[in-house]
Amino acid sequence: xxxxxxxxxxxxxxxxxxxxxxxxxxxxxxxxxxxxxxxxxxxxxxxxxxxxxxxxxxxxxxxxxxxxxxxxxxxxxxxxxxxxxxxxxxxxxxxxxxxxxxxxxxxxxxxxxxxxxxxxxxxxxxxxxxxxxxxxxxxxxxxxxxxxxxxxxxxxxxxxxxxxxxxxxxxxxxxxxxxxxxx
Numbered sequence: 001x002x003x004x005x006x007x008x009x010x011x012x013x014x015x016x017x018x019x020x021x022x023x024x025x026x027x028x029x030x031x032x033x034x035x036x037x038x039x040x041x042x043x044x045x046x047x048x049x050x051x052x053x054x055x056x057x058x059x060x061x062x063x064x065x066x067x068x069x070x071x072x073x074x075x076x077x078x079x080x081x082x083x084x085x086x087x088x089x090x091x092x093x094x095x096x097x098x099x100x101x102x103x104x105x106x107x108x109x110x111x112x113x114x115x116x117x118x119x120x121x122x123x124x125x126x127x128x129x130x131x132x133x134x135x136x137x138x139x140x141x142x143x144x145x146x147x148x149x150x151x152x153x154x155x156x157x158x159x160x161x162x163x164x165x166x167x168x169x170x171x172x173x174x175x176x177x178x179x180x181x182x183x
Contacts, residue, residue, distance in 0.1 A: 042140060042141070042142070045140055045142045045143070046141065046142040046145075048142070049142040049143065049145065049146040050142075052146060053146060053149050056095060056153075059095060060095065060096070060153075063095075095109050095112070096108060096109070096112055096153050096154060096157050096159070097157065098157045098158055099157055099158035099159050099171065100158075105117065105159075108159070111135060111150065112150060112153075112154060112159075114134075114135045115131055115135065115147070115150060115151065115154065116154065116159055116160070116170070118131055118134050118135065119131070119160060119168055119169060119170055120170055124169075125163070125164065125167035125168060125169045126167070126168055126169075127166050127167060127168070128144050128145075128147045128148040128151055128166070128168075129144050131147055131151070131168075132144050132147050135147070148166075151168050154168075155168070155171075158171050159171055
């Protein structure tokens with residue numbers, strides 16, 4: 001065995017073994033830090049998703065209250081005739097209006113329009129987890145749940161159907177395949 005001198009007599013294999021052990025401890029410490037950061041990042045993403053959904057819900061409720069108070073009626077007391085409308089803007093405006101004859105998919109905010117177009121192009125029903133990567137989002141729980149909330153909103157508003165729980169298709173009475181494809 002060859003002995004190296006660094007102040008005291010230590011063998012080269014012992015020195016390498018000590019350095020390897022120190023490097024291993026350092027790697028384990030960094031892995032623990034990375035795991036903790038990954039958990040914190042996922043939590044922050046979920047917080048962000050909840051805040052986005054809350055903001056959208058508040059805007060929707062305010063818009064519905066505002067629309068209910070200011071909805072004009074025709075002479076017979078019924079709802080006014082539907083017209084093709086442009087995308088809504090401003091605070092207190094419903095971002096996803098209920099579908100009615102004359103509305104086109106272009107009225108929807110970008111992410112909702114993307115979701116409807118993806119479903120229109122699909123050969124069959126889609127789940128939220130299948131849609132998330134197609135709209136360019138990471139497939140994290142928060143993004144899947146946020147997208148599921150958007151899908152449910154589109155169902156509530158008549159743009160999509162959910163015949164089987166978690167399986168989304170175009171609404172038959174809603175925008176229909178011809179209107180979506182004629183964007």
